[in-house]
Amino acid sequence: MANGPGIAPLMTSPPLLPIDRSDDGIATLRLVPNPAKPRGGVVVLDAWLLDAIDAAMDAIAAGPAPSGFVLASDSERVFVAGADLAEIDALDDDALLAYLEHGAAVYQRIADLDCPTVAAINGACLGGGLEIAMHCDALVGSVVAPDDKPWRIGLPEAGLGLCPGWGGTQMLAARIDPTVAIPATCSGTTFKATEIPDGLVELMVPRRDLSACAVNWIRDHREAHADRRSRNTPETISAGNQRVIAAALESVRADLPDTDAARAVVECIEIGLTDGWAAAIAAERRLLTGLRHTPAARERLEAFLAKA
Secondary structure (H helix, E strand, O other): OOOOOOEEEEEOOOOOOOEEEEOOOEEEEEEOOOOOOOHHHOOOEOHHHHHHHHHHHHHHHHOOOOOEEEEEEOOOOEEEOOEOHHHHHOOOHHHHHHHHHHHHHHHHHHHOOOOOEEEEEOOEEEOHHHHHHOOOOEEEEEOOOOOOOOOEEEOOHHHHOOOOOOOHHHHHHHHOOHHHHHHHHHHOOEEEHHHOOOOOOOEEEOHHHHHHHHHHHHHHOOOOOHHHHHHOOOOOOOOOOHHHHHHHHHHHHHHOOOOHHHHHHHHHHHHHHHHOHHHHHHHHHHHHHHHOOOHHHHHHHHHHHHHO
């Protein structure tokens, strides 16, 4: 991606990801595919990318405090396709817990930024990709061209017999109607870019305008990070929405899938309602680690990996 007017590369040396900084201090971090596993140009959240994001956040922290932050993707096909399930499946339980904890700490560095933050969604945004995007204050997305297949956004983990592991059970229900978010998370249903529920994506713009739109959103919302900084968390289950989400859970509970994955999602939401963010994402990690050993998850994961 070429730098626009007034945009200079801040750091491009490996293992750092490309970072650009505008004249007024807005930093754009661009995710790229793992060079050792290019996957046809698709960005996947693997250990390499988590480490690269962590190193890039170090570089941003070492420079002047940014006035804004944009999380973007250099992939032509997706924003982030999700986590590397083969890599995860090869880990033993202790290693998987450590991997998930590391990812949560990397994501939290975005939530800890003392400036407005935006995720610029140029294509499919799934699983861990949506979770990292939701650590930003706002998401802006690219409009689907009339002759293109709509890209998808959501949390598909339950469709593989798993549950989210980086806060998805807590954040999606806080951003969209929880009577939509909870069943979708429990079933692994994702949304077409042409049918995104209200509240998830702030603006939809032509792809060519996506980067400029993200930067302009920051310039127009200089205090967007104030609530996030007061909570020290991304937008999530909190005292302000607790009653609404609890009522939504009760209204949909009887119609949720009768699966281990759905029960894990509900357990995480209930923990979020009573004990807050840190306890809930710890529960996600514990439950995800256990779920992958269930017969349903093994069957679905092995089928998925065989196709991949």
